[in-house]
Amino acid sequence: MLFLSTRENYTAEELFKIKQLRQLVEKSEELQIGTDETFLTKFLYYTHWDTFKAYQAIHAYYDFKLKHPTWMAHHPIQYYAKVFNATQCRFIMPQTDKNGRVLVIFKTVDAFQQFPDYLQHLIEMDDLIFESLLMLPRVQQNGITVICDLQGTTRNFLRQFSPSFMKIVNEKNGILPFSQRIVHIIQRGFLMHVTSSLFLPFMNKEFKERIFTHDGRHLNKLREMVGFDSLPAEYGGPVTNVLDTKLMLNHLNQNADYLEKMQSYKKRIM
Structure with missing residues (x-):
């Protein structure tokens, strides 16, 4: 299905990296964001499952949002x-x-x-x-x-x-x-x-x-x-x-x- 919103299985290594990225985000005093699986995995796939590059990509994303707030959505659908x-x-x-x-x-x-x-x-x-x-x-x-x-x-x-x-x-x-x-x-x-x-x-x-x-x-x-x-x-x-x-x-x-x-x-x- 095109709009299937969950992936059935992650490998043990992928689960470890999701947990590792979650811990990095939770320890950050700057980032005020969610740490659910769907949110984290988009950055992990983006960086070919390199945890620290994914963490840097999250920072880059929210640096942009901080710098250019009008380039992000601010209203309900x-x-x-x-x-x-x-x-x-x-x-x-x-x-x-x-x-x-x-x-x-x-x-x-x-x-x-x-x-x-x-x-x-x-x-x-x-x-x-x-x-x-x-x-x-x-x-x-x-x-x-x-x-x-x-x-x-x-x-x-x-x-x-x-x-x-x-x-x-x-x-x-x-x-x-x-x-x-x-x-x-x-x-x-x-x-x-x-x-x-x-x-x-x-x-x-x-x-x-x-x-x-x-x-x-x-x-x-x-x-x-x-x-x-x-x-x-x-x-x-x-x-x-x-x-x-x-x-x-x-x-x-x-x-x-x-x-x-x-x-x-x-x-x-x-």
């Missing part, structure tokens, strides 16, 4: 439901890609007139989505594939993408504990090429190597890399693969209490 439903721009597929990675689709949809704080909503919505995906053992183990469809990009979006904004995007990409993240950018026309050219210079080399661009009119490469059976119909997949926002919203709502609790996790200034 229902606060964002109206934007989710009105924009239809965030989706998850019911089956993984051909490599076992959970497949998510982000579309650029201009809703700046309807929602004055639209960009901030998107930043917080994406934070919730990533946190919710990182709860899944399948994602912790295999990572995710993201299709960024930029074909709805407008000048309203381009106005937001200042160098300082893009630097923070890159900084957050560097602390998200995904064991692997593959990004496919779909673009068409002048504005879309401008968008990707704004993003790419700020990406670190390692992340940039996992970004692939596609012309919106020619998606053979996308089908080959992701897998025909996994793709939405509008990107050349089976006609039965229809994008549905409810799948993502249902997943968020089912984990709403846990996600809201994590919003209170923080690093204290000593």
Whole structure:
């Protein structure tokens, strides 16, 4: 099942490392966070089960949150439901890609007139989505594939993408504990090429190597890399693969209490 939230068995060594990381976090006077298994294992998978690197990754994550609090979600799921439903721009597929990675689709949809704080909503919505995906053992183990469809990009979006904004995007990409993240950018026309050219210079080399661009009119490469059976119909997949926002919203709502609790996790200034 795609949304299976527990892993059946851990090895004795993995259980030892979970316990070891828990003890490190509990002894920290700075970290005010949870120590449940699901929370800890996402950092352990991210660092290939190196306990001390996982501990450092936790600190890096909450250093970022302390430095850039507006780049994290601060509201319950229902606060964002109206934007989710009105924009239809965030989706998850019911089956993984051909490599076992959970497949998510982000579309650029201009809703700046309807929602004055639209960009901030998107930043917080994406934070919730990533946190919710990182709860899944399948994602912790295999990572995710993201299709960024930029074909709805407008000048309203381009106005937001200042160098300082893009630097923070890159900084957050560097602390998200995904064991692997593959990004496919779909673009068409002048504005879309401008968008990707704004993003790419700020990406670190390692992340940039996992970004692939596609012309919106020619998606053979996308089908080959992701897998025909996994793709939405509008990107050349089976006609039965229809994008549905409810799948993502249902997943968020089912984990709403846990996600809201994590919003209170923080690093204290000593």
